Ligand SMILES: Nc1ncnc2c1ncn2[C@@H]1O[C@H](COP(=O)(O)OP(=O)(O)O)[C@@H](O)[C@H]1O
């Protein structure tokens with residue numbers, strides 16, 4: 001197992017190479033450059049050339065890439081061309097916001113998705129099954145932008161139950177430790193701020209969680225249906241176990257494996273930044289951060305953030321693969 | 335002799351795509367305490383559905399027990415609530431299945447699956463349950479029982495898994511064990527071992543057994559009485575010696591002719607020609623009619639009753655006359 005993990009971590013190196021290279025090429029082939037963004041359309045050509053030289057943009061591409069790699073190996077992601085802040089430092093504030101939102105969204109998606117999927121499978125073709133699967137179908141095809149706006153309209157504007165945007169009301173401030181506000185507010189012992197942070201989290205998490213929730217529900221249902229047909233389920237019933245035990249213990253543990261795959265993948269996607277959700281809810285997360293950086297052709301920011309996200313994506317996959325062995329003893333890695 | 339189980343006119347039908355499939359259609363038999371009863375018949379004749387009906391585990395939908403009685407230890411199981419039935423399953427009546435490779439849950443240890451039986455039915459301390467589990471595994475011939483408790487099913491061979499299934503089934507010393515083709519999926523040598531084990535344990539515990547099989551060799555080896563089924567219906571019910579020495583139903587005769595016998599130097603086996611009828615569209619009269627070499631006119635029109643002869647029960651018009659004559663005189 002340790003061997004396997006080490007090997008997988010080593011495999012990370014070429015993968016990260018590939019990803020950094022691809023991002024690098026992509027972003028440099030999009031027309032436009034940061035100089036225009038910084039100086040505006042009407043800057044003098046001399047000033048532009050000077051700045052370009054200063055930013056190292058006149059170097060051949062391979063040289064720029066090697067420089068980036070070299071810095072990366074030293075744990076340096078460079079500085080934003082626009083803000084001149086260190087990319088790592090900026091990520092440390094934006095990324096936790098996304099992590100918090102993603103965790104909340106995935107929590108809702110997993111709990112509700114699995115519960116709905118299990119009930120739908122157990123009561124196949126019932127009204128609940130039909131209704132929830134129709135909901136799931138709508139869920140996956142729902143434009144998040146629109147859903148977000150509807151949620152804001154209903155729960156913030158009409159009902160006034162929840163705040164429409166941002167992470168925390170201005171009257172609260174807590175010392176930053178993890179930058180996950182739910183944790184920071186608790187660490188500060190500020191209960192009111194915690195509740196406020198939680199209230200801010202609900203709507204964006206719902207919007208962001210809808211697609212994964214739908215996917216998880218459908219996957220759970222089909223996986224459960226498959227498992228419920230198996231002989232060992234009949235054995236469990238023949239032993240005299242009650243339905244709850246049969247379904248929640250014997251069936252669900254078997255049915256969970258494909259669901260776990262989906263959870264892992266969705267988790268990775270969401271971490272990559274939920275631009276839509278973050279935009280609609282003015283959530284200061286990494287999705288918006290990268291989006292703005294792309295628009296500004298802020299090469300170091302785009303390059304650095306995507307590298308970090310890719311790294312985390314791959315790590316999540318590794319964790320999922322390890323979790324497989326915990327759930328299914330037949331899976332063993334050499 | 336005390337009857338432990340009496341199945342009377344059991345009917346279990348399946349309903350799919352608007353059709354009624356009569357998987358079990360009027361099965362009647364009884365089982366004495368300590369007896370081994372064989373149920374034989376081609377695949378699809380309703381043996382498994384009969385046993386699942388007794389356990390009340392017929393998948394529903396699409397299946398439904400639509401009629402009959404299943405009297406177990408004086409109580410009609412069909413009248414029990416699901417909760418009462420759960421107390422019977424695994425404790426009073428237990429079951430082992432055809433495919434040991436798929437009958438154990440792959441993601442739980444043998445220990446977990448064995449102890450579960452005690453946990454559900456008995457208030458045993460974990461330690462006592464564990465001790466009993468080890469004792470059981472030893473009893474069914476699993477070496478290093480203590481160590482193997484921590485194993486998962488995939489770490490066992492098919493024969494060993496079936497031993498685990500047997501241990502699980504006998505854990506609470508049930509009055510009735512239903513074994514649905516317990517050796518069909520195993521190699522011949524393993525088959526013999528498992529049958530020997532079951533026989534031995536049956537002697538020791540005095541468990542009544544319903545042995546479902548399509549292998550008449552197994553019946554000859556293990557059973558006291560036999561029920562022959564065809565297309566969901568009982569066709570002949572007699573004790574083993576009578577049935578083998580003097581089969582009367584044309585289907586039973588056909589079955590016996592289609593197996594090789596060691597003592598008779600039969601040169602040619604004659605399998606029954608044709609195939610079983612569509613259970614959703616049974617012939618009006620005798621279900622065996624299309625394949626029967628003794629058929630008469632009445633057979634295509636009238637369904638033969640399952641009636642008592644002095645030494646057996648049988649459903650065939652050939653013997654209906656005999657009965658009626660006897661009744662008239
Ligand atoms: N789950 C089911 N759904 C629909 N029909 C079924 C189902 N199980 C059994 N049947 C019907 O019952 C018939 C008898 O099945 P079974 O009792 O398994 O036969 P046997 O065990 O004698 O081989 C099958 O041929 C099939 O038509």
Ligand code: SF4
Nearest residue numbers: 620623626633650651
């Ligand atoms: S009732 Fe007629 S068709 Fe059926 S088995 Fe007897 S003789 Fe054959």
Ligand SMILES: [Mg+2]
Nearest residue numbers: 381382514515
């Ligand atoms: Mg069967």
